[in-house]
Amino acid sequence: MPTNVLITGANRGIGLGLAQAYTSKEGYTVIVALRKPDSMPEVKVASGSKLVTVKLDSGVIEDPKKAIEELKKQGVDKLDIVIANAAIGDCFGALSEVDLGNFEEHWRINVLAPLALFQACFPLLIKGGKFIWMSSGASIIDRVPDKLDAGYGITKCCMNYLARYAHYENPDIVSFSLSPGWVQTDMGDRGARWAGMEKAPITVDESVAGITKVIDEANNDNYSGLHMRYDGSKSKW
Ligand SMILES: NC(=O)c1ccc[n+]([C@@H]2O[C@H](COP(=O)([O-])OP(=O)(O)OC[C@H]3O[C@@H](n4cnc5c(N)ncnc54)[C@H](OP(=O)(O)O)[C@@H]3O)[C@@H](O)[C@H]2O)c1
Known part of the structure; x- marks a missing residue:
């Protein structure tokens, strides 16, 4: 029986790194859920594994359910791991000037869409199945004084709440927020340039190696209900 992993936003950045990491292992069905299915680059697929592409635009509230129906038609009857990775992060500036339309869009893609994904995937999640909510250090309320990215940080903070809530509501699954580090992606x-740096400090490979290890190790007694970091440490809220 293959391990079925569904990853949103897997055509670039951390999501692509995760898709590559899982397809390179034997015995995985890696489902990449993308708003533009033809945007997926070629990835190496190990023997006994396969890559399945399905359309999912996080901005369309019905898309997660439609994607799951499509996957069922293709014979996908269970999910072992779901990574709600797709997000946008371009809402910098002080509250006094933040663009409200942009703020609303961040709310839709970064909070509502992961919840819609959770609702759609839940019936297929196996007992002990893992739902990962890709979070961010920007979500940490203690770090507010360092930050001027209210629109993005607030959405990830709210998403953390969903991750913790899902854990307490559903003792049969593993649900946690996971921060990938500050990673060299678009x-x-x-964000690094906005902060006056040339680029983010860690590579996609470093982040993905940590993320996959944390997901492998995760169970109900260790990480579920928490906000974890890619290096296996526990994050503040
Ligand atoms: N990079 C970092 O330093 C960092 C730090 C903390 C947290 N994170 C989190 O890590 C995750 C991945 O970030 P990343 O750095 O890899 O970002 P990225 O390079 O900007 O990639 C974002 C991904 O999300 C997808 N996406 C955006 N809007 C979408 C929509 N409406 N429908 C479907 N897919 C959509 C993009 O697809 P398209 O190509 O179609 O736009 C792309 O695949 C995000 O949750 C982010 O918040 C990243």
């Missing part, structure tokens, strides 16, 4: 490097 999003990470944009």
Whole structure:
């Protein structure tokens, strides 16, 4: 029986790194849920593993359910791991000037969409199945004085709440927030430039190696209900 992993936003950045990491292992069905299915680059697929692509635009509230129906037609009857990775992070600036339309869009993609994904995937999650909510250090309320990215940070903070709530509601699954570090992707490097740096400090490979290890080790007694970091440490809220 293959291990079925569904990853949103897997055509670039951390999501692509995760898709590559799982397809390179034997015995995995890696489902990449993308708003533009033809945007997936070629990845190496190990023997006994396969890559399945399905359309999912996080901005369309019905898309997660439609994607799951499509996957069922293709014979996907269970999910072992779901990584709610797709997000946007371009809402910098002080509260006094933050663009409200942009703020609302961040709320839709970073909070509502992961919840819609959770609802759609829940019936297929196996007992002990893992739902990972990709979070961020920007979500940490203690770090507010360092930050001027209210729009993005607040959405990840709210998503953390969902992750913890899902854990307490559903003792049969593993649900936790996971922060990937500050990573050299379009999003990470944009934030780095905004902070006056050339690029983000860690590579996609470093982040993905940590993330996959944390997900492998995760169970109800260790990480579920928490906000974890890619290096296996526990994050503040
Ligand atoms: N990079 C960092 O330093 C960092 C730090 C903390 C947390 N994170 C979190 O890590 C995750 C991945 O970030 P990243 O750095 O890899 O970002 P990225 O390089 O900007 O990639 C974002 C991904 O999300 C997808 N996405 C955005 N809007 C979407 C929509 N409406 N529907 C479907 N997919 C959509 C993008 O697809 P398209 O190509 O179609 O746009 C892309 O695949 C995010 O949850 C982010 O918040 C990143």
